Amino acid sequence: MELSKCKIGIRPTIDGRWGGIREGLEEQTMGMAKAAKALIEANLTYSDGTPVQVVIADSTIGGGREAALCADKFGRENVCGTLSVTPCWCYGSETMDLDPTTVKAVWGFNGTERPGAVYLAAVMAAHAQKGLPAFSIYGHDVQDADDRSIPADVQEKILRFARCAIAVGEMRNKAYVNIGAIAMGIMGSCCDPDFFQKYLGIRAEWVDMSEIIRRVNLEIYDHEEYERAYAWVKANCPEGFDKNAKPYSAEDKEKQWQFVTKMTMIIRDIMLGNDKLNAIGRHEEAIGRNAIAGGFQGQRMWTDYMPNGDFAEAITNSSFNWNGKKEPLVLATENDTLNGVAMLFEKLLNHRASIFADVRTYWSPEAVERVVGHRPEGRAANGFIHLINPGAAALDATGCAKDENGQGVMKTWWEMTDEDIDACLKATDWCPADLGYFRGGGFSSHFRTHAEMPVTMVRMNLVQGIGPVMQIAEGWTVVLDDEMHKILDQRTDPTWPTTWFVPRLDEANPAFKDVYSVMANWGANHGTFTYGHIGKDLITLASMLRIPVSMHNLSDDDLFRPHSWAAFGTKDLESADYRACAAYGPLYK
Numbered sequence: 001m002e003l004s005k006c007k008i009g010i011r012p013t014i015d016g017r018w019g020g021i022r023e024g025l026e027e028q029t030m031g032m033a034k035a036a037k038a039l040i041e042a043n044l045t046y047s048d049g050t051p052v053q054v055v056i057a058d059s060t061i062g063g064g065r066e067a068a069l070c071a072d073k074f075g076r077e078n079v080c081g082t083l084s085v086t087p088c089w090c091y092g093s094e095t096m097d098l099d100p101t102t103v104k105a106v107w108g109f110n111g112t113e114r115p116g117a118v119y120l121a122a123v124m125a126a127h128a129q130k131g132l133p134a135f136s137i138y139g140h141d142v143q144d145a146d147d148r149s150i151p152a153d154v155q156e157k158i159l160r161f162a163r164c165a166i167a168v169g170e171m172r173n174k175a176y177v178n179i180g181a182i183a184m185g186i187m188g189s190c191c192d193p194d195f196f197q198k199y200l201g202i203r204a205e206w207v208d209m210s211e212i213i214r215r216v217n218l219e220i221y222d223h224e225e226y227e228r229a230y231a232w233v234k235a236n237c238p239e240g241f242d243k244n245a246k247p248y249s250a251e252d253k254e255k256q257w258q259f260v261t262k263m264t265m266i267i268r269d270i271m272l273g274n275d276k277l278n279a280i281g282r283h284e285e286a287i288g289r290n291a292i293a294g295g296f297q298g299q300r301m302w303t304d305y306m307p308n309g310d311f312a313e314a315i316t317n318s319s320f321n322w323n324g325k326k327e328p329l330v331l332a333t334e335n336d337t338l339n340g341v342a343m344l345f346e347k348l349l350n351h352r353a354s355i356f357a358d359v360r361t362y363w364s365p366e367a368v369e370r371v372v373g374h375r376p377e378g379r380a381a382n383g384f385i386h387l388i389n390p391g392a393a394a395l396d397a398t399g400c401a402k403d404e405n406g407q408g409v410m411k412t413w414w415e416m417t418d419e420d421i422d423a424c425l426k427a428t429d430w431c432p433a434d435l436g437y438f439r440g441g442g443f444s445s446h447f448r449t450h451a452e453m454p455v456t457m458v459r460m461n462l463v464q465g466i467g468p469v470m471q472i473a474e475g476w477t478v479v480l481d482d483e484m485h486k487i488l489d490q491r492t493d494p495t496w497p498t499t500w501f502v503p504r505l506d507e508a509n510p511a512f513k514d515v516y517s518v519m520a521n522w523g524a525n526h527g528t529f530t531y532g533h534i535g536k537d538l539i540t541l542a543s544m545l546r547i548p549v550s551m552h553n554l555s556d557d558d559l560f561r562p563h564s565w566a567a568f569g570t571k572d573l574e575s576a577d578y579r580a581c582a583a584y585g586p587l588y589k
Contacts, residue, residue, distance in 0.1 A: 003290075005046060006169025007053045008162050009079035009102075010036055011070055013086045013095040013119075016062030025088050025114070028145075029060050032085040032109065035150055040162045047351050048327055049414040052166055055079065064094045071099060080172060081165025083107060083137075083158065084123070087145075088114035092123035098132065101588065103165040103544045105135035107154065113145040124563045133543075133562035133584060135161050160560055164541040167348035168587070172201035175290045176337065177271050180209040180297025183334035188524055189295065191337045192462060198586035199468055199545050200341070205289055207270055209302050215266045216259065220285055222276045225322075230261050232322035237311075240429035240446045243495055247432060248441050256307045256441045264312040264321075267296065268329060293344045295335030299437075308433050308442030309333070310391030317343075317394040319353050319413035320421045327413050328353040333392040339526040342458040342470075346530040349537045351412045353394035354530045357387035357499065359457075360492060362519040371491075372484050379452065379502045380478040383515040387457075387499040387529065388492055390437065391430075391444025396531075397499055398427040399451030399477065408451020410531035431495035448485060449477045449499040456534045457501060460547075461523035466578075467586075470542050471523055472552040473512070474533045475503035501529065504553050512553040521551055536560065546581040549574070 012033040015021050037054040044052040055077045057070035061084075074082065082097045087109035097104050104127065108120030120138055127134040137158060139151045150158070176196055183189045193204035215221060239253070248256070269277065273288020296309040303309075315321050316331040328347060332340030333356045343354035364383045369375045376384065399408035401420035411420065427450060430443040459471040478500045480488070489498050506512045511521040535554045542549050543561040556573055561580075568583070569576035 003173070004078045005053055006078050006080040006166060006172065007055050008040055008165060009070075009074040009077065009082045010054060010056045011082055011084040011097060012057060012060045013084050013090040014060040014062045015088045016091055016094070022062055026060055028087050029085070031148055032087060032107070033057075035148065036083055036085055036107065036158055039150060039155060039158060043159055044163055044166065045351065046166065047170060047348055049351070049412070052162065061095045063091065067095055067098075071097070074099075074102070078169070080169025081105070081162065083161065086119055087111060087116050089116070089119045090123070092119065092126045096123055096126055096132075098130070100132065103168055104132065105137055105158075105161045107137040107158065109143065110139040110141065111143050111145050128564040128567060131584065133564050133580075135560065136563035137161070157560060160537060160540055163349060164537055164544055167345065167541055168201075168544050170348055171292060171344070173203070174292035175203045175205050176340065177289050177291040177294035178204065178206045178297075178335055178337070179212070179267065179270065179294060180302065180335055181206070183297045183299045183336075186334055186336060186525075188336040188338040188526060189297065189334055191335070195462060195468055198588050199547060201588050202292065207289070209297060211270065212263055212266050213306075215269075215285070216262050220277065220280070220282050221262055221265050221269065222274060225276070226262060226265060229265060229322040230258060233257060233261050236425045238429050239443070240431035240495065242432040244432065244435045246435070252441065253432065256443070260307050260311040260442060263307070263309070264315050267294075267312050267316060267331065271329065293330035293332070293340050295332035295337055295340050297335040299334060303438045303440050303442070306440040308391070308438040308440065308444070310433065310442055310444045311430065313356070313392035314395060314445045317353055317356065317392070318424075319394070319396055319411070319416050320424070325413055325416040325421065328394060330354065332356060333389055333526075336526050338460040338462060338524070339528055342460045343528045345538060345541060346456070346458060346528060346534065349541065350530055350532055350534050352410050352531050353396040353413070354528045355387070355393045355397045355499065356526065356528055357389045357393060358525055359385060359519065359522050359527045360388050361386040362516055363488065364516065368484065368488070372487050374484075376480065376484065378478065379476055380480060380500065382502070382505065384478055385501045385503075385515065385519055386488070386492065387501050387527070388496050390434070390493065390496050391446070393445060393497045393499075395424045395428050395445065395447070397449055397497065398424045398447045399449045399453055400424045400427045408453060410453065434493065434495060444495050445497050446495050447497045448489070450479065451477065452479055453477045453531060454533050455501070455529045455531055456538070457503070457527050457529040458538060459523050459527045466548070468547045469523070469550045470538065470547050471521075471550055472535045472538055472554070473503040473518055474535045474553055475501055478502050499529070506553055509553060511551045523550075543577070543581075544587070546584050546586055548578045548581045
């Protein structure tokens, strides 16, 4: 049985005084609810591409009993975020949403005939006093009483709230599946189950890597799909150059290709389940683990004698495989759970693949000139960061999918065409693994990002004494000239996928005054990036989860956090964010 989808609940609150006041407001109040519902359903989708579902209370809410009836309905409907709407004064503490697990917002109509703004201010004070943070939505300009339109600034806030609230809801009661444990002492891959449970509502689960071997050896996979998948791999995944002095034989490589293809299917089945396994009598394996994300340890216990996870990770994270376009499934390299969470946030907000990468090297213009003989130009003129990881990056990062103007982009997975998929595959070859790192062999995806694209790089960190902290850097991928790319790329590992990244700089921001400062302030060796400038949504989502943002390059005008954050300070918003998150604590205490 499928789990029900999380929903946005609309609460039309109203002046509860019958006998001449409430009756005249019923139509306008319910009209606001219906307009908000239509706006959300027309513009937002779940990560599977289907429209977000919205429910409205069965009646307007003028007091405690109607609020309770609404809460009862929303509990049955799996509502994760509530938007209260009103054009008038209401009794705040009697009509507000008191459920501590729902994310909350209130839209007060900006009109002069009725004091909707007064109610909004009063109920925001109630939310603050009761410790239930809520987002305040209030149009910039006064509207006429009979104006049923939603102003553009109100639309933007409603949609950002709903988009992020749905991301919160999609994580709730799902699992993060650790396949293996800690890779090479990387603390990010030391899964903290309390963080997942209390901040994200996600259950942490562990599966030993030997489970993959068991399923391969006992043939616990869909045999028909394997034959189709392997034929696709042979046709679309050409081998790149082999850098090893003593390479594996062609026969051994063929066996490795067969293994990594099965491994990719098996990891997906472990995470999501596969009904077709019931046909071979494997009901437990068919159920899966209800995963929304996961990670694969690999190094070193696995990769010292088994083919590495690069192919499985790259294809799992990509927006296509042998079955055509498909929803990317977050699988963190080296089981870096914190980078996996950052990837998950990105995917839930923009429904595109996220790219796992080492934040490997800062190249100053001076260093580039010394090594190459000339300085970088264009967006790269102030230097850039080399994002590279041994083969596990989603193939969407090639930038070979095209928009209507022929520009390279990363698309939502359901927008990918056969031509896009073919172009990404043709831009990628698969180099036999560096046997110094991966003694058991395998294949690493090898490509370069071919397009200048707007992207957002993200990192989640856990800091003792603070808890989770997010970092955000909006910027662009850049395309270096062929000579420069080749010389610089050869200095790391030319069998791995490369993206050159430039953050948007701000001289007034210490962490973004230059590219070096971004690299110097980054919290770990890994980061993830996705298409588009989505920092605004990430900051709103972080505030819903009570995760402070320690570093970002957005304008203060772009920040949309719960109204009570202002009580923690309005001059230094970064500091206020820290204090608010500490005071409220995680969403799921």
